[in-house]
Amino acid sequence: MGESELRRETGGDEPGLPREIGHDEFDPTGTLALITLYFLVLVAMWLFTYFIEFVDNDPTPMLLT
Amino acid sequence: MNIHAYERLWVAGSMVLIVGFIATITYGAVGLGITMVDDGEEPLAPDEIDEDERFGEPRVEEVGDDEYEVYVVSATFFFQPDPIEIPAESEVTFYVTSRDVIHSFTVVGTNTNTMVIPGEVSAMTVEFDEPGEYGIVCNEYCGAGHHDMEGELIVLDPEEFEERQEENDDDVDAIEVFDHRTATAGNGELP
Amino acid sequence: MTELFAERYPEQARLVRAALLTSFVALGVGALFGLLQALHRTDVLRIVESPTYYTVLTGHGVFLVVTFTIYFLVGLYQWAVTDSLDRGPVNPRITWVWYGLMTVGTVLTAITILAGFLDDPPEVLGSELSADVLFTFYAPLQGNPLFYVGLAVFVVGTWIAGADWFRTWWAWKGDNPGERIPLPTFMVLTTMIMWYLSSIGVAVAILAFLLPWSLGIVDSVNPSLTRTLFWYFGHAFVYFWLLPAYMLWYIVLPKLSGGRLFSDPLARVVFILFVVLSTPTGIHHQYLDPGIAEGFKFIVMTNTMFLLLPSLLTAFTVVASMEHGARQRGGEGTFGWLRTLPWRDPAFTGMALAGLVFAFGGFTGIVNAGMNINYLVHNSVWIPGHIHTQVGTAVALTFMAGGYWLVPQLTGNRLVGRQAALFQVVLWFVGIVFMTNSMYRAGLDGVPRRSAEPQYAFDYDISLGSMAELDAQLALGGVLLFISTILFLGIMALTWRNDGTEPVVDGRIPPALSGPEDAPRVIDDLRVWTALAVVLIVLAYTLPLVAVASRGGLFGPDITPLPVAVDYWLPVLADLVGASIG
Ligand code: HEM
Ligand SMILES: [Cu+2]
Ligand SMILES: [Cu+2]
Numbered sequence: 001m002g003e004s005e006l007r008r009e010t011g012g013d014e015p016g017l018p019r020e021i022g023h024d025e026f027d028p029t030g031t032l033a034l035i036t037l038y039f040l041v042l043v044a045m046w047l048f049t050y051f052i053e054f055v056d057n058d059p060t061p062m063l064l065t
Numbered sequence: 066m067n068i069h070a071y072e073r074l075w076v077a078g079s080m081v082l083i084v085g086f087i088a089t090i091t092y093g094a095v096g097l098g099i100t101m102v103d104d105g106e107e108p109l110a111p112d113e114i115d116e117d118e119r120f121g122e123p124r125v126e127e128v129g130d131d132e133y134e135v136y137v138v139s140a141t142f143f144f145q146p147d148p149i150e151i152p153a154e155s156e157v158t159f160y161v162t163s164r165d166v167i168h169s170f171t172v173v174g175t176n177t178n179t180m181v182i183p184g185e186v187s188a189m190t191v192e193f194d195e196p197g198e199y200g201i202v203c204n205e206y207c208g209a210g211h212h213d214m215e216g217e218l219i220v221l222d223p224e225e226f227e228e229r230q231e232e233n234d235d236d237v238d239a240i241e242v243f244d245h246r247t248a249t250a251g252n253g254e255l256p
Numbered sequence: 257m258t259e260l261f262a263e264r265y266p267e268q269a270r271l272v273r274a275a276l277l278t279s280f281v282a283l284g285v286g287a288l289f290g291l292l293q294a295l296h297r298t299d300v301l302r303i304v305e306s307p308t309y310y311t312v313l314t315g316h317g318v319f320l321v322v323t324f325t326i327y328f329l330v331g332l333y334q335w336a337v338t339d340s341l342d343r344g345p346v347n348p349r350i351t352w353v354w355y356g357l358m359t360v361g362t363v364l365t366a367i368t369i370l371a372g373f374l375d376d377p378p379e380v381l382g383s384e385l386s387a388d389v390l391f392t393f394y395a396p397l398q399g400n401p402l403f404y405v406g407l408a409v410f411v412v413g414t415w416i417a418g419a420d421w422f423r424t425w426w427a428w429k430g431d432n433p434g435e436r437i438p439l440p441t442f443m444v445l446t447t448m449i450m451w452y453l454s455s456i457g458v459a460v461a462i463l464a465f466l467l468p469w470s471l472g473i474v475d476s477v478n479p480s481l482t483r484t485l486f487w488y489f490g491h492a493f494v495y496f497w498l499l500p501a502y503m504l505w506y507i508v509l510p511k512l513s514g515g516r517l518f519s520d521p522l523a524r525v526v527f528i529l530f531v532v533l534s535t536p537t538g539i540h541h542q543y544l545d546p547g548i549a550e551g552f553k554f555i556v557m558t559n560t561m562f563l564l565l566p567s568l569l570t571a572f573t574v575v576a577s578m579e580h581g582a583r584q585r586g587g588e589g590t591f592g593w594l595r596t597l598p599w600r601d602p603a604f605t606g607m608a609l610a611g612l613v614f615a616f617g618g619f620t621g622i623v624n625a626g627m628n629i630n631y632l633v634h635n636s637v638w639i640p641g642h643i644h645t646q647v648g649t650a651v652a653l654t655f656m657a658g659g660y661w662l663v664p665q666l667t668g669n670r671l672v673g674r675q676a677a678l679f680q681v682v683l684w685f686v687g688i689v690f691m692t693n694s695m696y697r698a699g700l701d702g703v704p705r706r707s708a709e710p711q712y713a714f715d716y717d718i719s720l721g722s723m724a725e726l727d728a729q730l731a732l733g734g735v736l737l738f739i740s741t742i743l744f745l746g747i748m749a750l751t752w753r754n755d756g757t758e759p760v761v762d763g764r765i766p767p768a769l770s771g772p773e774d775a776p777r778v779i780d781d782l783r784v785w786t787a788l789a790v791v792l793i794v795l796a797y798t799l800p801l802v803a804v805a806s807r808g809g810l811f812g813p814d815i816t817p818l819p820v821a822v823d824y825w826l827p828v829l830a831d832l833v834g835a836s837i838g
Contacts, residue, residue, distance in 0.1 A: 029071075031071070032071045035075055035078075036078075039078050042082060043085070046085075046086065050093070054176065055093075055097070057175060057176050058175065059175055059176065059177055059191035059192055059193055059194075060097075060176035060177070061099065061100050061102070061176065061177065061179075061189035061190060061191055062097070062098045062099055062100060062190065063190070064190055064191075064192055
């Protein structure tokens with residue numbers, strides 16, 4: 001792709017791109033951080049919803065003996 | 066394929082999540098013993114309900130020591146029997162079928178919740194630990210009066226429940242079974 | 257190639273405009289109905305009688321998740337195929353044929369639904385013209401035959417649309433032997449394969465059972481069977497709404513962020529996973545159905561959980577692409593780069609907020625998928641909570657944001673009111689937070705969905721806050737969403753008529769950081785994935801379908817139809833009241 005292609009702006013009022021980053025120089029560290037947080041939030045919400053909201057909402061259809 | 070190391074890490078994390086969710090649910094089924102409404106009951110056609118020994122007369126029945134069965138018929142827009150009285154600390158199995166369209170039988174504020182499909186019977190075994198009063202609603206749209214379809218579940222202290230049973234036995238005539246068909250035909254208002 | 261889409265492909269642009277216009281009209285009507293529901297349920301304002309609430313709700317469901325979403329889809333996909341293959345269809349007349357069929361179907365179905373508002377609907381085809389059956393039309397609730405005819409014609413229209421896109425691609429392939437399928441076209445084709453495989457279910461339900469039954473040709477149906485066929489289709493149906501939004505996130509959002517798609521091969525893998533896994537999961541909508549073995553439910557639960565994978569992968573790829581843009585714009589730090597994203601661009605902000613809502617809604621989807629935990633949430637108002645975070649926002653808000661980007665290219669006009677548009681997408685976000693916060697919490701406390709008056713003789717046991725507060729949030733959220741919709745439609749209308757201006761938008765899509773050449777060729781072999789999908793569907797569905805059909809009979813254990821029209825019920829209701837008093 002041409003450089004000008006990357007420089008082009010969508011909204012119109014933003015400044016041009018200060019730099020161009022290729023595939024090999026790019027490590028999405030921010031994404032890794034965000035997604036790790038997401039992982040932890042999912043685990044916490046799941047445990048809460050399953051073991052507090054659901055299991056405590058008894059009675060639940062069960063095998064009783 | 067050229068996959069970034071972080072992305073591979075995330076694929077692994079995703080698999081951990083997925084397996085973890087499946088494991089939790091399996092634990093609920095195997096460890097806690099939670100059962101799903103399933104195909105364990107024989108199908109029952111709506112026009113056979115009145116002749117059926119369980120649903121012909123919707124009721125609560127004692128079937129063993131601290132074991133009860135409740136036969137519930139749902140129809141637009143009510144449940145029979147209503148109210149349902151059961152004892153706490155007993156094993157109670159609800160059997161529910163429908164006379165007409167799809168309904169639900171849902172004890173509000175609990176996990177006692179099932180779809181009710183004409184032609185099928187839903188079964189759920191539960192135990193209430195404490196006496197209390199619950200609302201029963203139909204949570205599947207079943208026609209213009211859907212929001213009026215509610216019932217009452219009264220969970221009594223086991224001793225109180227015994228006393229009520231005895232009173233009723235003395236006075237069998239007082240039990241009036243509401244029969245949808247005769248009631249409506251008797252009123253002669255259906256076209 | 258610097259020209260606008262409207263200039264390069266005037267004929268195609270006309271079709272895409274027509275599709276988007278229909279889509280937006282449906283959005284407007286649907287939003288009005290949504291507002292009525294939000295106010296009615298909470299007893300803030302009841303304009304219609306409660307039985308008529310279900311006419312409104314049927315319209316809301318059908319107009320929004322059938323008309324609004326699918327018209328946007330066909331418009332977007334027509335754009336995507338044309339733009340990425342850089343050619344028009346083989347026969348442009350076919351394109352108008354499918355658009356016409358879809359529209360005839362929509363009009364028929366809409367008429368039957370809206371006739372439900374009449375005091376005394378006319379008789380058509382042997383029954384009253386109305387269809388208060390909601391968008392799931394579970395038998396034995398029965399709508400007028402035209403309701404089913406309209407749906408069938410509409411679906412046939414979409415089938416031809418898919419065939420049209422395949423044909424365009426085949427023609428392109430002839431001219432470009434050995435080239436990889438461009439990513440947008442790849443997404444279109446895989447979506448349509450999923451749609452063909454799944455919509456067979458609803459087509460059979462309608463053509464073999466419901467339509468003949470509503471016409472009186474057969475006396476009875478098996479409600480479990482038509483329901484199972486509906487859900488055979490139903491889960492892929494929800495991905496049919498979602499995949500065009502995914503396309504915008506993969507193709508347009510990285511560009512709007514000032515970056516490039518992180519990985520083209522992974523985007524392809526994601527779409528393939530949807531083809532393969534979307535259909536053999538439908539029974540998760542029937543976890544609480546009697547007559548289906550627990551074992552089948554368990555298998556479907558595991559399939560559904562694996563279906564999380566493509567969405568989790570998408571989260572990474574899309575966020576990484578945004579980060580790429582932010583870094584190119586000079587963003588620094590672990591989280592600091594977020595600030596350099598183009599938050600003033602309504603198209604970007606709308607899609608980013610939609611993605612954020614989707615990340616949360618995804619969690620509630622996991623709960624819905626969780627088999628036994630379904631006892632907690634099934635048919636409570638938690639479910640519309642999930643619906644509105646997912647299709648009602650992740651999809652709808654992405655479409656609106658996509659509209660801000662696409663419509664100028666389709667009309668050749670400059671977007672009117674960028675500031676207002678930015679306000680509009682943020683307002684939607686705020687509205688949806690209020691409305692779904694109320695729905696999720698009320699649902700956990702047992703408040704049912706699909707109810708005109710969820711106020712009963714008993715009191716709900718509200719664990720946090722109060723019912724009054726939950727109602728207030730639902731009503732407020734509904735009002736904000738409605739205002740946001742009107743604002744969106746206003747901006748669109750003004751842009752449409754903003755002749756004589758130059759759009760500032762640039763339609764060029766930069767290539768991915770890791771391009772298709774990094775993906776093995778087998779990925780583009782659609783036959784392999786189709787075959788795999790068919791095998792999984794046969795494995796997952798043969799036994800349950802046979803079981804359901806043999807339990808109740810193909811045409812059911814003599815089930816009487818219940819035509820759903822208000823008048824019909826009045827004598828029955830009067831009768832019941834009489835019976836319970838007498
Ligand atoms: C103005 C914005 C909206 C408002 C105020 C609104 C409000 C509501 C409410 C209150 C319900 C629950 C009704 C009930 O269960 O009793 C509902 C259901 C629903 N909404 Fe919306 N909604 C809006 C936008 C949307 C959008 C954009 C979509 C999809 C694209 C959507 C799809 C649905 C669906 C599928 C249902 C379930 C229908 C059913 O149960 O049959 N809504 N809506
Ligand atoms: Cu109901
Ligand atoms: Cu689903």
